[in-house]
Amino acid sequence: MNFFLESIQVLFLSLWYNIESLIHLLVPRKKKNIAGEVVLITGAGSGIGRLMAQEFAAHGTVLVLWDINQEGIKETSRLAKNGGASRVHCFVCDCSNKNEVYRVADQVKREVGDVSILVNNAGIVTGKKFMDAPDSLIEKTMEVNTMAHFWTYKAFLPAMIANNHGHLVSIASSAGLIGVNGLADYCASKFAAVGFAESVGLELLATGKDGIKTTIVCPYFINTGMFDGCHTKWPRLLPILNAEKVAKKIIHAVLTDQVYLLLPKSMYFIAALKNILPMKLGILLGQYLGAFNLMDTFRGRSKKQ
Numbered sequence: 001m002n003f004f005l006e007s008i009q010v011l012f013l014s015l016w017y018n019i020e021s022l023i024h025l026l027v028p029r030k031k032k033n034i035a036g037e038v039v040l041i042t043g044a045g046s047g048i049g050r051l052m053a054q055e056f057a058a059h060g061t062v063l064v065l066w067d068i069n070q071e072g073i074k075e076t077s078r079l080a081k082n083g084g085a086s087r088v089h090c091f092v093c094d095c096s097n098k099n100e101v102y103r104v105a106d107q108v109k110r111e112v113g114d115v116s117i118l119v120n121n122a123g124i125v126t127g128k129k130f131m132d133a134p135d136s137l138i139e140k141t142m143e144v145n146t147m148a149h150f151w152t153y154k155a156f157l158p159a160m161i162a163n164n165h166g167h168l169v170s171i172a173s174s175a176g177l178i179g180v181n182g183l184a185d186y187c188a189s190k191f192a193a194v195g196f197a198e199s200v201g202l203e204l205l206a207t208g209k210d211g212i213k214t215t216i217v218c219p220y221f222i223n224t225g226m227f228d229g230c231h232t233k234w235p236r237l238l239p240i241l242n243a244e245k246v247a248k249k250i251i252h253a254v255l256t257d258q259v260y261l262l263l264p265k266s267m268y269f270i271a272a273l274k275n276i277l278p279m280k281l282g283i284l285l286g287q288y289l290g291a292f293n294l295m296d297t298f299r300g301r302s303k304k305q
Contacts, residue, residue, distance in 0.1 A: 029256035035060035036086065040108065040115045040156065042095050042148065043122030045072020047224035048171065050079065051247035052119060057085035059251075064108055064115065066093040066122070087112075095122045096143035098151045105155035114159035117254070120149045120193075121171040130184040138185045145189030149196055157212075161204075164211035167254055170197040174220045174262065177271045194218065201259070215253050219263040222246055237266050 039056045043049040045067030053063055057080040065073040065080075065088065073090040080088050089112050093104040108115065124144050126137045149170065160166030175183055176190030194216055201214035222241045241263055253261040262268050 029258070031252075031255040032257070034117065034255065036062065037116045038062045038064060038113055039117040039119065040064040040066065040152075041119040041121055042066045042093070042152065044076050045069040046076075048222060048243060048247055048250075049119075049121045050076040051243055052121065052250060053080045053085075054083045055247050055251040056117075057081070057083035057088075059255075060084060060086050061117070062086050062112065063088045064112055065090045066095065066104065068092065068094050095148035095152075096140055098147070101148060101151040102155055105152070109159075114163070115156040116160065116163075116165060117167045117169065118152060118156050119169040119171065120152055121169075122148060123171070123173075125183070125186045127183070129182050133185055141185045141189050142192075145186070146192040146196070149193055153200060157200075160212050161209055164209050166212045167215065167257075168197065168200070168212065169215045169217065169250070169254060170194070171217050171219075171250070172197070174218050174267050174271075177218055177262075177267070178274055190218075213254075213257045213259075215250075215258055215261060217250055217253065217261045217263075218267065219246055219261075220267060238270075239264060 034056075039061045041049050041053055041056070041063070044053050044065035046069070049065075049067070050072075053065060053076050056063060063077075063080050063085045065076055067073045067076075070090075070092050073092070077088045077090050089108070091104050091108065094100050122144055124141055126133050126141060128137070153168070157166075157168075160168075170193055172193045173186075173190040175187045176192075176194040180187050197214060197216045204210070204212050204214070219241055220238050222243050224243045246263060249261060249263060252258075262271065
């Protein structure tokens with residue numbers, strides 16, 4: 001009997017969530033007010049991190065900027081202040097170092113207060129095939145793209161749980177949904193980041209902390225310079241994304257408590273196809289349709305997003 005009732009419940013909820021999604025295609029979700037929220041962005045010294053800081057600034061937030069590049073976050077701070085941020089605080093932090101993450105996090109809590117919106121954005125890519133990638137670069141990729149998320153959650157989630165209020169944002173990648181030839185370490189780190197964010201989100205719901213929202217962002221290539229030299233085989237289906245537009249869409253997803261944001265929209269279809277096709281066809285789809293064409297023009301050196 002319990003199995004029967006649970007099955008009915010799953011079917012009902014599945015139907016309800018699909019109907020809800022269809023409704024929101026026609027009726028926009030209400031945006032929440034984040035003025036005064038303390039927003040911490042890792043990897044804020046350039047690229048998407050800098051652009052998100054500017055977008056958050058326009059909503060009157062208190063910004064906490066982390067990056068290993070001091071000059072980069074100083075410039076981001078200047079732009080954010082000009083853009084309307086109520087306060088901006090800059091901290092040099094190497095997110096690959098657990099002890100440094102915890103140390104700087106304690107400093108943030110003392111000098112700024114509790115973080116209510118955490119954006120894990122810092123990322124690196126080696127651009128080397130698996131057997132050509134030095135062990136040190138593989139380890140660094142996992143430390144920055146995955147393990148840093150563990151340490152920042154450990155540092156800032158307790159206050160969110162105590163207040164049942166907050167938002168966790170993971171800037172992952174489409175390479176965290178579909179395997180990519182030549183990016184084994186990067187894909188592994190992003191698959192892990194997606195799985196980690198999903199699991200923590202479910203854990204929060206299971207414990208009744210529904211005031212803490214999660215947003216997982218999985219974009220295709222973005223023209224930030226992180227993937228200079230990469231090309232897309234299907235520019236109409238999978239165009240190289242404009243960084244400014246991506247940043248705006250991410251902030252919109254946060255304001256509307258959108259759980260998943262895949263960019264471009266065709267990625268929803270491609271990811272779904274991968275999951276329903278037989279394994280070999282799914283792999284081919286990832287290699288030739290849904291994934292990335294690195295070609296020979298990829299520069300092959302480590303870059304930070």
